[in-house]
Amino acid sequence: xxxxxxxxxxxxxxxxxxxxxxxxxxxxxxxxxxxxxxxxxxxxxxxxxxxxxxxxxxxxxxxxxxxxxxxxxxxxxxxxxxxxxxxxxxxxxxxxxxxxxxxxxxxxxxxxxxxxxxxxxxxxxxxxxxxxxxxxxxxxxxxxxxxxxxxxxxxxxxxxxxxxxx
Numbered sequence: 001x002x003x004x005x006x007x008x009x010x011x012x013x014x015x016x017x018x019x020x021x022x023x024x025x026x027x028x029x030x031x032x033x034x035x036x037x038x039x040x041x042x043x044x045x046x047x048x049x050x051x052x053x054x055x056x057x058x059x060x061x062x063x064x065x066x067x068x069x070x071x072x073x074x075x076x077x078x079x080x081x082x083x084x085x086x087x088x089x090x091x092x093x094x095x096x097x098x099x100x101x102x103x104x105x106x107x108x109x110x111x112x113x114x115x116x117x118x119x120x121x122x123x124x125x126x127x128x129x130x131x132x133x134x135x136x137x138x139x140x141x142x143x144x145x146x147x148x149x150x151x152x153x154x155x156x157x158x159x160x161x162x163x164x165x166x
Contacts (some may be wrong), residue, residue, distance in 0.1 A: 046080035097122025
């Protein structure tokens with residue numbers, strides 16, 4: 001915590017938790033928890049991230065028909081890489097869900113979101129599209145394009161690409 005005169009008494013582990021949104025246990029795999037000192041800063045594995053996504057799906061009570069496509073969407077968007085960035089310099093899409101700054105703002109997620117915020121924001125945005133359009137395929141297309149357009153060839157291709165990752 002902080003003391004009123006400006007001294008920072010936060011323990012190093014607490015600083016790590018504050019800055020990333022994760023505890024050290026969240027950031028470390030089983031090998032690291034057993035004491036491998038060299039891998040302290042290693043990124044999370046895809047399985048760790050899948051567990052965080054699964055927990056967020058349950059916590060947010062995502063309908064099963066939508067929940068089943070979320071891991072496929074993440075695999076397609078980022079290959080489970082939490083630091084993925086869209087290669088297009090004009091795009092602000094980044095993270096597991098490749099959300100743009102506009103989509104992040106739409107669901108209240110900061111531009112420099114933690115992995116956990118990125119997961120929650122991606123699920124929130126997809127849920128918003130699902131509630132708006134009432135259909136999983138329309139929600140997936142709208143997630144990609146910001147809206148649903150039944151005539152969009154790109155949108156249909158995106159939906160098919162997500163489903164190929166199931």
